[in-house]
Amino acid sequence: MLTLPNLLTLSRIFAVPILVWLLWSPSPLDYLITFVLYSLVGVTDYIDGYLARAQGQISRLGQFLDPIADKIMVAAVIIMLVATRRVADEPEPVIAGLTIIPALVILLREIIVSGLREFLGPLNVSVPVSRLAKWKTTLQMVALGALILGGGFPSELWIHQVGVISLWGAAILTMITGYDYLRVGLRHMD
Template identity: 55%
Template sequence: MMTLPNILTLSRIMALPLLAFFLWWPEWQLGYAIGFVLYGLIAITDFFDGYLARAQGTVSKLGIFLDPIADKIMVATVILVLTAQGYLRGPYVGDFHVIAGLIILMREIAVSGLREFLGGIQVSMPVSKLAKWKTAFQLVALAALIGGGAVHGQPCQVPGDACASVEQTWLHLIGLTTLWAAAVLTCITGWDYLRVGLKHMD
């Protein structure tokens, strides 16, 4: 059923290779600026596809299937590309920030598998308020990291190097901080979902 909300969802998925292209060259600040705008457009369509589907009464099985997949593919795409290009690197601890990205990806995979299992036994698992906060922190973190590439350029490659000062990389540091906040909430909400799932696995 190709309604407008479903078309918006599909457009988000189709735009991701283009987003990865603009983020592929870590020193290309213009590319990151374009990527930031594209990321913003993708996030906006994420809001409007669900809003329009509910407002128009056109919620479909295709939309229910595609929407969470589009979200997870977007998050995975951005985290993997930013990791590969050194944007999950910060002062003093270097690549340790990659752990936050790994936690988020592991949770997304685990919760998707859990939802599939519970769906098979006709058990729904609604999104909690804390999970919505996790998503908000996640979106802000990735936006800040991409925006940091547009404003500051590629992060320092040597932990503790002088060029990694707060004044020169403040947007990048905001991205790393909120990414860790999202990772912490990811652990909390992931455990909450797992507890619900375990009750149905006896």
């Protein structure tokens, strides 16, 4: 149970309150510290899965905790970036309002897919993570990282723009992969 992959997954869960605290009322330095922590947490997401497979330490606990760790980290960061207006930090108010849409799409998809997995679990139907879903996660991590880093360098608007464009890209992939999961789930509903 306390294998290195599981400990890395747990470290991501324990990092979430620290990320939230750093993003609560951030200064540019807080954003930079948050970016470093966020990047480390993101790397552990890759490493724990790699180690679990390479060392034959795939466990039920890890399979349970890994997606939860990802979802709570992403949800917490998105909520804090919206709360501190980093997601909507645009010079044009209309664009700023629209930038909330991809954040909502990502959060709603995570809730729907989690509910769908919970529904399909007792039916012994697994919905494996697709390659496109992994790309979605990567783009989402880049987007949130760029939005955090942009807070550390407020005069470098291009960093924020990379985050916003990546967030929209992640939202598009989120809708595609969410539809794929939903399509599988609908086949098992009466």
